Amino acid sequence: MKDTQIASRGLVLLGCGKMGSAMLEGWLDRGLPTGSVWVIDPNPSDWLQGTGVHLNEDLPDDPALVLVAVKPQMMGDALPSLQALGHGTTLFVSVAAGIPIATFERLLGSETPVVRAMPNTPAAVGRGITAIIGNAHAGDLHLEQADLLLSAVGEVVRLEDEAQMDAVTGVSGSGPAYVFHMIECLAAAGEAEGLTPDLALQLARATVAGAGQLAMSGEDPGQLRRNVTSPNGTTQAGLEVLMDDETGLPPLMRATVAAAARRSRELANG
Numbered sequence: 001m002k003d004t005q006i007a008s009r010g011l012v013l014l015g016c017g018k019m020g021s022a023m024l025e026g027w028l029d030r031g032l033p034t035g036s037v038w039v040i041d042p043n044p045s046d047w048l049q050g051t052g053v054h055l056n057e058d059l060p061d062d063p064a065l066v067l068v069a070v071k072p073q074m075m076g077d078a079l080p081s082l083q084a085l086g087h088g089t090t091l092f093v094s095v096a097a098g099i100p101i102a103t104f105e106r107l108l109g110s111e112t113p114v115v116r117a118m119p120n121t122p123a124a125v126g127r128g129i130t131a132i133i134g135n136a137h138a139g140d141l142h143l144e145q146a147d148l149l150l151s152a153v154g155e156v157v158r159l160e161d162e163a164q165m166d167a168v169t170g171v172s173g174s175g176p177a178y179v180f181h182m183i184e185c186l187a188a189a190g191e192a193e194g195l196t197p198d199l200a201l202q203l204a205r206a207t208v209a210g211a212g213q214l215a216m217s218g219e220d221p222g223q224l225r226r227n228v229t230s231p232n233g234t235t236q237a238g239l240e241v242l243m244d245d246e247t248g249l250p251p252l253m254r255a256t257v258a259a260a261a262r263r264s265r266e267l268a269n270g
Contacts, residue, residue, distance in 0.1 A: 026152025
């Protein structure tokens with residue numbers, strides 16, 4: 001961890017569930033000193049208690065960064081305890097889904113630097129992707145700090161406008177669940193063709209995981225699809241069903257992402 005401000009002034013982690021624990025583990029693995037981290041969590045795990053970080057202790061007066069990783073419904077109770085750190089030089093980074101920047105400005109002060117982030121669950125295995133957007137008081141240095149911390153659990157992309165966060169939620173935030181369901185459906189289809197449940201699931205899991213690794217090679221996914229598809233072969237027969245413009249995956253996926261993005265907007269608007 002190269003950011004000297006974070007190491008010297010300290011980092012506060014508010015909430016250390018699955019996402020918070022994954023990030024903390026990534027930071028410590030990258031060399032962030034345990035003495036530079038303060039964690040506030042009412043039900044700390046055994047792993048957290050063994051890390052050596054400051055746990056539920058008095059916070060530093062001017063930490064470099066506060067990362068808010070509590071569940072959205074707990075935000076109203078958790079944030080007021082940190083109001084003293086608002087209006088200053090402390091950056092607040094939120095990974096709470098559906099909570100707009102305006103909420104933090106209202107609770108912490110309008111001049112508080114805030115970065116809103118949307119990670120996804122593969123962060124738990126270091127393969128996540130996180131989209132970030134800052135408010136008017138979050139400068140380049142603040143965004144670099146947020147990028148540095150969140151890159152410990154995967155890729156980081158920057159948005160141009162907070163309104164894009166709803167689409168991000170629909171694609172990458174909720175997307176892992178779509179892929180998991182695809183594995184379920186692929187395995188069930190294998191069973192219907194005569195495979196045992198365990199074998200069908202093993203084949204489906206490995207196929208999706210392997211295809212994902214290939215997709216990360218940088219080659220266009222359309223080209224990867226064409227590479228697998230022989231003219232008049234088995235893959236083409238399957239794709240003719242899956243790629244149907246009216247009944248196949250394209251309209252279904254558009255409707256799926258649109259529904260998730262719509263719900264994200266509803267939650268943000270209360």
